[in-house]
Amino acid sequence: MLKVTNLTKRFGGTVAVNQVNLQVNKGEIVGIIGPNGSGKSTLLHTITGVYQPDEGVIEYRNRDITRAPLEEKARMGIGRTFQNLRLFKRLTVWENLMIPAIQLKKDRKVAEEEAQELLELVKLHNHATEQAQNLSIGQQRLLEFIRAVMLNSELIFLDEPTAGFHPNMIQNFLDTLQKLHARGKTFVMIEHNxxxxxxxxxxxxxxxxxxxxxxxxxxxxxxxxxxxxAYLG
Ligand SMILES: Nc1ncnc2c1ncn2[C@@H]1O[C@H](COP(=O)(O)OP(=O)(O)OP(=O)(O)O)[C@@H](O)[C@H]1O
Structure with missing residues (x-):
C-alpha cells in the first residue's frame, strides 16, 4: 500500500529522518515507537506531505507521491491526526465532521449517517451540538480521529492519539480503532503509551x-x- 525508500529530512545540521525504509501493507496497524526527539513526528509529517523530503521516494498504491502536498495526499486516501489538534475550535462537533465531508462532495445524507454512527462509536453522540473547544483534550482527539475516517481515508496516520487522555478513555479509543480496522482501514500510529x-x-x-x-x-x-x-540510554 505504502512504500518509503531512503527517506531523509534535515533541519539545518540536524538529520531528523535518516535514510528510512519502510512499508505499510493493507490491513495493518503499524505502531511507531522511539524516544523523544528520535524523529517520529518528522517521519510522519514527511510521509503525509506537511514537509517535503530532502531525499527519498514515497509510493502509495504504486504511484510516486513523494512531493504531493498534504491536501493532495488526503484526497488520495491518506488521512492523519495531529499532535497539536487541528479542529475548527468554535464550530460544533457535528460541523467539524460535516463541513469537510461536504467539501469532499460526499452525499449529505450518507455523510450524516456516517457522522452519527462514528459519534456513537466513540461515545461523543451526546456532544454533537457542543463547540469543539469545550470538549476535553481526549474527546477532541477522538473527534479528529473520526474526522479523518469521514474523509474517506484508507490509510490513517495517528500522532500520539492517546496523549492527554483520561485513563478510562484509552480503551474506548483502542476498541474504536479495532472496529475500524476490522472494516478494512489501515493505521500507522506513533504512541508513547x-x-x-x-x-x-x-x-x-x-x-x-x-x-x-x-x-x-x-x-x-x-x-x-x-x-x-535506545529507551533507557
Ligand atoms: N521544525 C523543526 N525545525 C528544526 N528542527 C526540528 C523541527 N522539527 C523537529 N526538529 C528536530 O528534529 C528531531 C526530531 O524531532 P521529532 O519531533 O520528529 O521527534 P519525535 O520522535 O517526534 O519526538 P517526540 O516523541 O518528543 O514528539 C529533533 O532533534 C528536533 O529538535
Missing part, C-alpha cells in the same frame, strides 16, 4: 536518532536489546 500500542499493533517499528532500528512482530521488537537500550 507502550501497553496501548502493544495491545493493538500488528507490527512495530522502533526509531532512534532518525533511523529505523527494528521492524517486525511487536513482542520481538519490544524485547530487542537495541530498542531497550
Amino acid at each position: 507502550i501497553p496501548a500500542i502493544m495491545e493493538v499493533s500488528t507490527r512495530l517499528i522502533a526509531v532512534a536518532a532518525g533511523e529505523v532500528i527494528a521492524d517486525g512482530d511487536p513482542k520481538t521488537v519490544h524485547a530487542n536489546p537495541q530498542v531497550v537500550e
Whole structure:
C-alpha cells in the first residue's frame, strides 16, 4: 500500500529522518515507537506531505507521491491526526465532521449517517451540538480521529492519539480503532503509551536518532536489546 525508500529530512545540521525504509501493507496497524526527539513526528509529517523530503521516494498504491502536498495526499486516501489538534475550535462537533465531508462532495445524507454512527462509536453522540473547544483534550482527539475516517481515508496516520487522555478513555479509543480496522482501514500510529500500542499493533517499528532500528512482530521488537537500550540510554 505504502512504500518509503531512503527517506531523509534535515533541519539545518540536524538529520531528523535518516535514510528510512519502510512499508505499510493493507490491513495493518503499524505502531511507531522511539524516544523523544528520535524523529517520529518528522517521519510522519514527511510521509503525509506537511514537509517535503530532502531525499527519498514515497509510493502509495504504486504511484510516486513523494512531493504531493498534504491536501493532495488526503484526497488520495491518506488521512492523519495531529499532535497539536487541528479542529475548527468554535464550530460544533457535528460541523467539524460535516463541513469537510461536504467539501469532499460526499452525499449529505450518507455523510450524516456516517457522522452519527462514528459519534456513537466513540461515545461523543451526546456532544454533537457542543463547540469543539469545550470538549476535553481526549474527546477532541477522538473527534479528529473520526474526522479523518469521514474523509474517506484508507490509510490513517495517528500522532500520539492517546496523549492527554483520561485513563478510562484509552480503551474506548483502542476498541474504536479495532472496529475500524476490522472494516478494512489501515493505521500507522506513533504512541508513547507502550501497553496501548502493544495491545493493538500488528507490527512495530522502533526509531532512534532518525533511523529505523527494528521492524517486525511487536513482542520481538519490544524485547530487542537495541530498542531497550535506545529507551533507557
Ligand atoms: N521544525 C523543526 N525545525 C528544526 N528542527 C526540528 C523541527 N522539527 C523537529 N526538529 C528536530 O528534529 C528531531 C526530531 O524531532 P521529532 O519531533 O520528529 O521527534 P519525535 O520522535 O517526534 O519526538 P517526540 O516523541 O518528543 O514528539 C529533533 O532533534 C528536533 O529538535
